[in-house]
Amino acid sequence: MRTAVPEFPEARLRELADRYAAAVAAKRRRVWLGSAVLIAAAIAAGWMGDVNLGNFVENFWRLPAYFASIAPKFSFSTAWVDLSEWLWGLPRWTRLLGDTLLIAYMGTLSGAICGFALCFLASANLVRSRTTVFVTRRFLEFCRTVPDIVFALIFVLAFGLGPLPGVLAIAIHTTGALGKQFAEVVENIDSKPIEGVAASGGSWFQIVRFGAVPQVLSNFVSYALLRFEINVRGAAVMGFVGAGGIGQDLIEAVRKFYYTDVSAILLLIVVTVMLIDFVTERVRHRLLGLEGSAA
Amino acid sequence: MNSFSFENQAGIVERHPDLFRPDWWHRGKIAIGVGGVVALFLFGIVQLDIPFHRLSDGMVRLGGFVRLMLPPHPGSWAEVLKYLHALGETVSIAFLGTLGGALLALPVSLLAARNVVANRIVHLLTRRSLDTIRGVDTLIWALIWVGIVGLGPFAGILAVICSDFGTFGKLFSEAIEAADKNPAEGVRSSGGSHLHSVRFGLLPQVFPILLSQVLYYFESNTRSATIIGIVGAGGIGLQLAEQIRVLEWQKVSFLILLILMTVSAIDWISGKLRFAIIGHRPIA
Numbered sequence: 083m084r085t086a087v088p089e090f091p092e093a094r095l096r097e098l099a100d101r102y103a104a105a106v107a108a109k110r111r112r113v114w115l116g117s118a119v120l121i122a123a124a125i126a127a128g129w130m131g132d133v134n135l136g137n138f139v140e141n142f143w144r145l146p147a148y149f150a151s152i153a154p155k156f157s158f159s160t161a162w163v164d165l166s167e168w169l170w171g172l173p174r175w176t177r178l179l180g181d182t183l184l185i186a187y188m189g190t191l192s193g194a195i196c197g198f199a200l201c202f203l204a205s206a207n208l209v210r211s212r213t214t215v216f217v218t219r220r221f222l223e224f225c226r227t228v229p230d231i232v233f234a235l236i237f238v239l240a241f242g243l244g245p246l247p248g249v250l251a252i253a254i255h256t257t258g259a260l261g262k263q264f265a266e267v268v269e270n271i272d273s274k275p276i277e278g279v280a281a282s283g284g285s286w287f288q289i290v291r292f293g294a295v296p297q298v299l300s301n302f303v304s305y306a307l308l309r310f311e312i313n314v315r316g317a318a319v320m321g322f323v324g325a326g327g328i329g330q331d332l333i334e335a336v337r338k339f340y341y342t343d344v345s346a347i348l349l350l351i352v353v354t355v356m357l358i359d360f361v362t363e364r365v366r367h368r369l370l371g372l373e374g375s376a377a
Numbered sequence: 378m379n380s381f382s383f384e385n386q387a388g389i390v391e392r393h394p395d396l397f398r399p400d401w402w403h404r405g406k407i408a409i410g411v412g413g414v415v416a417l418f419l420f421g422i423v424q425l426d427i428p429f430h431r432l433s434d435g436m437v438r439l440g441g442f443v444r445l446m447l448p449p450h451p452g453s454w455a456e457v458l459k460y461l462h463a464l465g466e467t468v469s470i471a472f473l474g475t476l477g478g479a480l481l482a483l484p485v486s487l488l489a490a491r492n493v494v495a496n497r498i499v500h501l502l503t504r505r506s507l508d509t510i511r512g513v514d515t516l517i518w519a520l521i522w523v524g525i526v527g528l529g530p531f532a533g534i535l536a537v538i539c540s541d542f543g544t545f546g547k548l549f550s551e552a553i554e555a556a557d558k559n560p561a562e563g564v565r566s567s568g569g570s571h572l573h574s575v576r577f578g579l580l581p582q583v584f585p586i587l588l589s590q591v592l593y594y595f596e597s598n599t600r601s602a603t604i605i606g607i608v609g610a611g612g613i614g615l616q617l618a619e620q621i622r623v624l625e626w627q628k629v630s631f632l633i634l635l636i637l638m639t640v641s642a643i644d645w646i647s648g649k650l651r652f653a654i655i656g657h658r659p660i661a
């Protein structure tokens with residue numbers, strides 16, 4: 083075996099070993115430096131954020147206690163009665179959950195339509211004017227960086243309480259988020275169909291309609307579904323600022339210490355969100371699968 | 378709009394009848410789909426009782442608000458300092474929340490990954506509890522924590538830790554499941570224990586991906602940390618909600634401007650760091 087492995091002279095070997103040690107040491111130094119920066123930043127952030135471990139340790143038992151107190155009272159002999167008592171508000175909560183879903187749906191749909199209209203203006207491969215692209219992009223950025231619930235707070239003052247401000251707030255946020263994702267999809271498309279339509283004399287709208295849209299539609303729908311999923315969660319808390327849906331009842335139940343109601347509403351929200359996640363994921367995989375088989 | 382036509386168009390139509398015959402089955406499906414979407418939207422308008430007469434009034438009022446917002450003005454220097462402090466709180470909430478969530482999620486995601494822990498029941502239970510935690514919005518977690526540790530940014534940090542724990546657990550376990558299993562097998566075959574194979578075969582592969590995901594979420598958590606102040610969990614959202622309630626529009630626009638600048642600054646920094654760590658690779 084020894085003959086098969088080339089043996090380096092002693093000096094060369096030492097040099098290689100030294101270099102290896104140096105490389106390891108350098109890597110180790112980098113890791114230590116990175117950890118030190120991270121820890122320093124964490125301490126600074128902890129000081130800034132009033133982290134109070136004493137308070138935490140003192141009060142941590144209240145988290146399980148809280149969950150224990152919101153848990154419904156069940157006893158085996160009267161399970162059915164207990165269950166119906168726990169979910170006493172089921173008809174009302176189901177209706178409110180339906181409202182929440184509708185708020186998310188209407189907001190997502192309006193936002194997706196606006197985002198669809200704007201995304202072509204924000205794609206550098208379709209629009210020659212740099213100004214248009216820049217302005218559209220900044221507008222979309224503004225729409226998605228301001229959180230939807232801040233829009234909802236302002237809209238509640240302008241349009242009054244109810245689902246309307248919730249729908250509008252979600253629509254604006256969705257416009258920003260989807261507009262950006264759509265534009266990224268459009269910028270990655272194949273340019274041949276576009277050139278084809280342009281070469282046969284198509285106008286800008288015809289280029290978009292026949293050159294770009296058929297390529298991106300299934301991707302767009304998949305992104306819109308993902309956004310719907312996110313918006314369902316967002317719509318569930320819209321009620322906190324008076325913008326409709328189940329959030330209103332939840333925050334009331336929390337503030338007024340209707341313990342078992344809190345757990346019932348939370349359970350309903352979690353179950354709904356999971357169901358929506360499950361269904362949209364299935365549909366999205368099918369959509370993307372369709373695209374894969376067509377290509 | 379019939380700007381171009383072929384001389385022998387009739388001949389082409391005759392030779393390829395399939396291409397020119399309208400496909401009613403396909404069109405019908407599209408019509409039903411679009412009709413369903415529109416019908417659900419109309420149902421929403423009726424069901425939610427959307428007051429359209431208020432829409433025009435609201436727009437006028439909104440225009441008035443925007444006029445009052447200009448130019449953005451913080452009031453006084455003392456208030457600028459207060460807002461900057463609140464901003465620092467927000468960034469701290471996002472930072473510590475993301476860090477804590479990631480640190481807690483790492484061991485749990487190993488439990489949830491099928492290629493690390495083969496036990497079906499452990500796998501399923503971990504996944505479902507992560508899903509449950511993730512299904513509760515950050516704002517709801519904030520509400521719960523405010524009740525436990527009191528008002529202030531600490532409640533916000535704990536809330537972000539909770540919701541990130543759920544998200545990271547899922548993302549990490551997916552990244553771990555997608556990892557190449559050859560290095561881990563190599564470690565096992567040279568006599569390493571199961572833990573060794575995880576430490577030396579698996580983690581070095583997935584660590585850059587996890588780090589990049591954490592940085593990505595730091596960005597998006599800065600956005601969500603700006604609002605949890607609305608339920609009293611500290612940060613700039615508290616100031617923002619207060620100023621909106623007392624109709625100090627110039628301060629509102631100043632605060633929004635401040636948030637926009639901070640979020641884009643953090644976007645930029647974490648984007649740079651992400652590319653420095655893993656190069657230009659998309660988030661899986």
